[in-house]
Amino acid sequence: MVIPQRVYLDHAATSPLRPEAKAAMEEGFAIWANPSSPHAEGRRARAALEDARERIKAALGLGQGDKNYELIFTSGASEALWIALNRAKAKRRIVSAVEHDAVFRAAPDAEVFTGDEPFDAATLLAVQHVNSETGTINPVAQMAGPLAEADALLLSDCAQSAGKLALPEADMIVVGAHKFGGPIGVGALLVRDFNLLEPVGGHERGYRQGTENLPGAMGMAAALEAGAWASTAEQRAAFAARVAGQRLIIGEQVDYIYALTHPTMSAQALLIRLDAMGFAVSAGSACSSGTLKKSRVLDAFGVPDDVAARTIRVSLGWSTTPEDLGRFSEAWASLC
Numbered sequence: 001m002v003i004p005q006r007v008y009l010d011h012a013a014t015s016p017l018r019p020e021a022k023a024a025m026e027e028g029f030a031i032w033a034n035p036s037s038p039h040a041e042g043r044r045a046r047a048a049l050e051d052a053r054e055r056i057k058a059a060l061g062l063g064q065g066d067k068n069y070e071l072i073f074t075s076g077a078s079e080a081l082w083i084a085l086n087r088a089k090a091k092r093r094i095v096s097a098v099e100h101d102a103v104f105r106a107a108p109d110a111e112v113f114t115g116d117e118p119f120d121a122a123t124l125l126a127v128q129h130v131n132s133e134t135g136t137i138n139p140v141a142q143m144a145g146p147l148a149e150a151d152a153l154l155l156s157d158c159a160q161s162a163g164k165l166a167l168p169e170a171d172m173i174v175v176g177a178h179k180f181g182g183p184i185g186v187g188a189l190l191v192r193d194f195n196l197l198e199p200v201g202g203h204e205r206g207y208r209q210g211t212e213n214l215p216g217a218m219g220m221a222a223a224l225e226a227g228a229w230a231s232t233a234e235q236r237a238a239f240a241a242r243v244a245g246q247r248l249i250i251g252e253q254v255d256y257i258y259a260l261t262h263p264t265m266s267a268q269a270l271l272i273r274l275d276a277m278g279f280a281v282s283a284g285s286a287c288s289s290g291t292l293k294k295s296r297v298l299d300a301f302g303v304p305d306d307v308a309a310r311t312i313r314v315s316l317g318w319s320t321t322p323e324d325l326g327r328f329s330e331a332w333a334s335l336c
Contacts, residue, residue, distance in 0.1 A: 011317030135257030
């Protein structure tokens, strides 16, 4: 029996490392010195780190004019969220109900956004750009103006949109490299002005402690610059049309994250069946999909319990091919 090659469709959890990123990391490993050391080796590492910083800002469209952000390298999006939520110069923290679990872990006492809150200069509002479980694009851009008028701060988790969509206006933006084909273990917090944060000393201009991950930063820059997808927008649109009957549509959707609901089969049964058929998918965010609890995000979006229990997540990425999309469509149809 010929076993078909597996199809990876869990890019919202982690995307495979791009060849360009791997090559850049290998170059970075050869520059082994600490970027904070004053000697020639350290200065060489510092130059490579600063080059990666500027390249990442440019690739994200946040490196020029009124969009010339400061960039703090972190160990990933979760740490970037923690820094933003705990070091921002704001006394009041409000978060949307559909944020990633990392937001609630970083700010367990934050208020949950209802839409009726008054904002002032002591307020920080966290609203993600693209939801990792449903692919919903949240109206971050529409909230920027009113918040700016009130001198309040806007934090947007862009882990699922960086490298794929134009990023929204926000005072602070969070990205993680492994969501777009960069290495695991590196991310960034981008801020309009360092004065928005309380410094802690140490590295990264005093806003993050610990030696910088130079190979990771170089791999992150290379992954963002690589750009192209194996599938086209038209091919992803055709895939969306094929699964439209089972897709949860919640507001405006991206073309690379799908919440698919089966008519009768549970999410856990679907994961087992699809894994046996050669497909890697999930039942929600990677931080919570190992449990049998109902997704907090689907609950916040108002998805009925019985529907949520039959919903899986299919997420595409840079390496997803038209053949992958076709094979999954056939497999999904056979189960429905």
